[in-house]
Each structure stands twice: as C-alpha cells, then as structure tokens.
Amino acid sequence: MNAILEPLSLPPFSAITPASIEVALDAALTEYQAATDQVVDRRALGFDDIWMPVERAKNAVDALWSAVSHLKSVADNPELRAAHDMARARIVEATTRALQNRAYFDLLTAMAKTPGFATLDLADRVAIERRLRDCRLAGVALDTDARARFADISVELSQLSTAFGSAVVDATDAWSKQITDESELAGLPDAAKAMFRAAASAKGLDGWLITLQMPSVDAVLTFAENRDLRQTLYTAFGTRASDQGPHAGEYDNGPRMARILELRREAAGLLGFSDPVAWSLATKMAADSGEILAFLRDLAARARPSAERDLAEMRAFAASDLGIDDMQPWDMGFVGNRLRAARYAVDEQAVRRFFPVEKVIEGWQALLHRLFGIRLRARDDVDLWHTDATFYDVVGEDGLVFAGLYIDLHARAGKKGGAWMAEARPRLRSGNIVSHPVAYLTCNFAPRGGGDPSLLSHGDVQTLLHETGHCLHLLFTRVNRPSVAGVNGFEWDAVELPSQLMEDFAWDRDILTSMSGHLDTGEPLPAELFAAMLAARNFQSGLAVLRQIEFAMFDLILHLGTLGSDPMAVIGAVRDEIAVIRPPAWHRFPHAFAHIFAGGYAAGYYSYLWAEVLSADGFGKFVEAGLVDRATGDALREEILSRGATRSAAESFRAFRGRAPDNAAMLARRGLA
Ligand SMILES: [Zn+2]
Structure with a gap:
C-alpha cells in the first residue's frame, strides 16, 4: 500500500511528491467506492459487515488528504498546489456522492432498526446515527424530484458563495x-x-x-x-462589493445575497426545516433561534451601558486631546488607540522580550504536566517537512505513549498565515492494533534563525494555548470511531470551548512567570507590566461585544426572514434595537460579510459568543479550584475532551461543571459584570 494512505503510521513527508499523491488518490478513491459497493451488494446487517469496510476505506482517503493539505499549508509550491487542488476537488466530489448514496443510506437505516444495534458500543451507535443525519442533511432521503432540485440548489449555492467571496477579493484589490x-x-x-x-x-x-x-x-x-x-x-x-462608494455597482454582491437567501430558504424547506436557521441548528448545541436571540439580547442589555460609557469617553477625549469635536466612524480606531496609549502604557515590543520561544515552550510543557499529568517527549526519528517542525510523543503518567503531536511554530515563505490545529491521524483500532491520535499544531510566530531569537507577543502565547486546547480534544480522545472523536462531529457552536478555555491560562501571573524569561536577564515578566496588560485587556470591550452581537443578530434574523430579506433593512433594524453608534447610510457592511455568505457561518455567527460563555464558565471551574488544579484538569479530560461527540456538548459540559452554562464568567472575563 502507498505509505501516504496508511492511517496507522505517520506520513512519510519526504516521500510525498505530486506524482505520488495522484497515484495514492486513485487507489484510495477506487477502494472507497469499491468498499461501499461491496457492502451494498452483500446486504448483510452486522456492524462489521456494514460499517467497518467503508470506514477503513474512508480513513485511507482522510489520511491522504490530511497529509496533502498539511504539506500544502506548511511547505507550498506550485506543483504541490496543483496536486492539492486536484485532490480536493475529487475528494469533495467523492464525499458528496457517498453522503447521497441512497442504497447505503437504506442499508444503514435498516441496520439501525435491528435488535443488534442497541447492543453496539456507544461510539458505534453514535457514529451511525450521525452518519444517517448527515446523509439526510445532504438530501439523500428526498424523493427523486426533490433530490434533483436539492442537488441543483447545492451546486448553485456553492457557485454563488464562491462568486460572493471573489467579488469581495476583487473589490478589495480594485x-x-x-x-x-x-x-x-x-x-x-x-x-x-x-x-x-x-x-x-x-x-x-x-x-x-x-x-x-x-x-x-x-x-x-x-x-x-x-x-x-x-x-x-x-x-x-x-462600500466594497456594493452599489455605493468609489466602485459602486462594479462588484455588487446585492443580487447575490438575495439569491443566496432565497435558495437557502428553499433548500431548508425541502429538508423539512421551517427556515435556514433551523437547518443550521440541526448540527449545533443551541436548541432554537429563540434561545439564541434571548441570549444575544440579554448580552446586549449588559454590554450596552459599558459601550455607552466607552463611547462617551472617546468623544470627550477626542474633543479635549485630539481636537475632534464631531467624532465620526472613521475616527474611532484612531481615537481609541490614542486613548488606550494615554490610559495604559503597554509597550508591545518590551513585552515580547520576556517571551523567547524556548522559554514559552518550556513553561507550556510544565503547564500541560501540571494540568493533565502528561509529558511531551521530542523524537528525532520522525519524517518532517522542515527543520522548524518537531514531533513529540505524548506520554501519560504510566509512562506509556498515548498520542503524538507535531508542532511547527514559525512563519516562513511557502507557509500559510494564521494558526490552526489539524488531525494528522485519528485514534484507530484495526484488529489488535490501536494507533494513537496525532495532531498538528501550527502557528506563524516570528521566524527563528538569522541569529535573532524568536520573541513572542502575549497574543502569540494565547494563540499557542488556544490551538493546544483544540489538539488536546483529539489527543485525549478515548473514542474509537474517528468520525465522532475529538473535534469531529462535536457541535459546531461549542467547538471553541477547549481552545478558549486554555487561552485564559495566559492571563495568570504565575503561569506567565513560568512561561517568560527576559532575553537579556532571564527575569520573568514583571508584576507592573503584567498589571498594565491586565488593565488594558478589557479596554472598550463593551463596544467590541456589542459589535459581535450586532453581526450575530443580523445573521440570525436575516436567515429567519422575520424582518424580510433586505439585508440593509435588517441590519438597520438590528442597529435600532441594540447599537450605540451607526455607520453612515451609504455604508454596506453586509456586502462584504463573507463569513455568512461565502464561509460556513450562515445562521451560525452567534457561535463565537456562545462558545465564549462555555469556555469562560468552564475556566471558572479551574479558578474556583485554585487554577492549575490537576483534579479539574482530569475532569475536563474525562468529561469533555475524551468523549468527542459520543454525547452532546450540553451533557458533557454539565458533567464537567455540575450544572448548565452560566454567562456570568463570560461577562466578568469581558469586564462587563
Ligand atoms: Zn479555535
């Protein structure tokens, strides 16, 4: 077997070439289709007959895709990009076809009705139920005409999303x-x-x-x-991509938005949902739009007084110190920055000198050990893509390796920007062999090398901890079915729970002390500098939160359709209800809101705030226990991280916290309590 397809071993990065990708892809997709066809032909209803052959074939496709997409992200070149794009198109096509395979869907449905189904392991049952749900959401259960219409809509929506995003890019470049x-x-x-x-x-x-x-x-x-x-x-x-501004009408997304909303409504109706919001919530933790709107309105009521104070303070400062008597939207960033500098003198460059990357990594490993009892042991026999990268065995208290972690922290040519976690290998059992889950943790910190050490900002330290939280979700999994382990299948609006929770450890003085050491003196972050950073943390957070609420309510109400389908009318109504400051009438925010029209956030933008409530409240349990508390770390691992999607995020949260989520901690975190 081609080594890129082997889900039980680590990817052979140095051997992956565009030609080998094509050969491996042909083999993997052929096998995936053949495995599905054979299962359908055989019509046997045991779990090992129906599920395992298809899952094994799918894992080989996933192993290939994981390696190729990772390599393209961290070591791009034109040949690799071409192979990657070709692979992506073929895998998307194969995955869509699999979801819409009616014969396989019917077989799984029949199997779920057999008496044997109830005797399966929880993960096996959940994996099948989730698969059936995802197939239904892909239109598989519709009658012939409706299925054809649904497929047409899906194609048109995908084209419109791409066109929307391109119009924003083109208008930006123009x-x-x-x-x-x-x-x-x-x-x-x-x-x-x-x-x-x-x-x-x-x-x-x-x-x-x-x-x-x-x-x-x-x-x-x-x-x-x-x-x-x-x-x-x-x-x-x-005014980008709109009917206003310097390029008015040239890239206008107005008609695209109207068509996207119309098609989403029709598709939701075909699947039996009342509106696109109900469709979106089928895979999320929030129960319905009423619950989300109540949540957002409550948050708005709490953030508003603080936002009003922020605004009054800015207006006064603009007039007294900057000679601006009529502060306009284009003044706010400038005024805010000057005000921040006047109130809190935090010198970002000075802070960086306390965070050389080696020191941060040392403190990071110590934190992971104190919280979860795990150690990271670097290995030098693993095939890597660049000298910046390191592979660690993740070792438990019993001395046994239970997971693996690749880290690649520094920016360089050919590497995609940003920071992310990705799955390299799932936890997998095949016969007697269990393979460990392996994650990629990728960041873009200042480059190492050239004699200068890499110095991280405090934001970088938070980013490292954020992605660590996502990685732990996979590494701590005890679930044997990859489609419902770790982040996979976890409710989408709760997926940032572990990551944002881990981020908050970067706001503790003792933890920062162990993660810092001045470049010249080795001295840890001084108390007064930390105090200034802490004081500046929630600068103008009322305005920031209110802005997020405005976007989230706009997205939700627009997709509900209760105020009509004119985006400008809907955002106007939302601002009437909650905003403390309005952009000029010609401003066209919706026309470039790619998150909901070209990304995956349609009727889901609220997730940012929703997950923040979960993570802040979850972090509160650590605070109550004295912060770096091993028992609380173990509880997080046991009740949330290890279980993946085998039970609902709400149940897992309740098991960890002992109660339902409460937004008090999030308000306190934002300085809005
Ligand atoms: Zn994240």
Missing part, C-alpha cells in the same frame, strides 16, 4: 491610493510605512501605496493623523 508626500502619513509606524512602500514598489510606483488589505486598513484607521485619509479609506472599505 482600490488603492498612491501617496507621494510622506507628511500625509503622519502618525503611522515605520513598519506600516515599509508595508506601503513595498506595495508601491511591487507595482512599480513611487512613494507609498495604501490598499484595502486588512493590515493596511488597520494601520491607517488606527494610526493615521490625516483625517481625510482615514475617511477616504473607511469609505472605500465600507
């Missing part, structure tokens, strides 16, 4: 502003100016080029003293 007089850039940091200069020279232009890419927009709106420049940029950015 606008730029050349600056030739440096005085117009007053207030901007040297790093931002260097970025603008690089953008100009890339186009063969003199001076500086301001673009609508996020780092450029952030820099101008936060630092530029030139108010006209801020207004110009804010206008261009806030």
